[in-house]
Amino acid sequence: MRSAAPEYGEFDAKKVFLDTRVKPSPGLIRGRVDIDPRMVGAGVTCKF
Numbered sequence: 147m148r149s150a151a152p153e154y155g156e157f158d159a160k161k162v163f164l165d166t167r168v169k170p171s172p173g174l175i176r177g178r179v180d181i182d183p184r185m186v187g188a189g190v191t192c193k194f
Contacts, residue, residue, distance in 0.1 A: 154191040159184070 161184050168177040 153193050156187075156189045156191075158187040161185075 162181065164179070164181040166177075166179040168174070170176045
């Protein structure tokens with residue numbers, strides 16, 4: 147019987163850029179959103 151040893155590994159890194167702005171109009175509040183997160187992921191695949 148074969149053991150369930152890891153056969154594949156993966157690593158993933160991403161950076162997301164998001165910039166949102168609202169133009170000012172009479173009676174509205176100006177708004178701005180800047181999101182700049184970093185995401186990292188890792189995984190292992192096993193064959194049974």
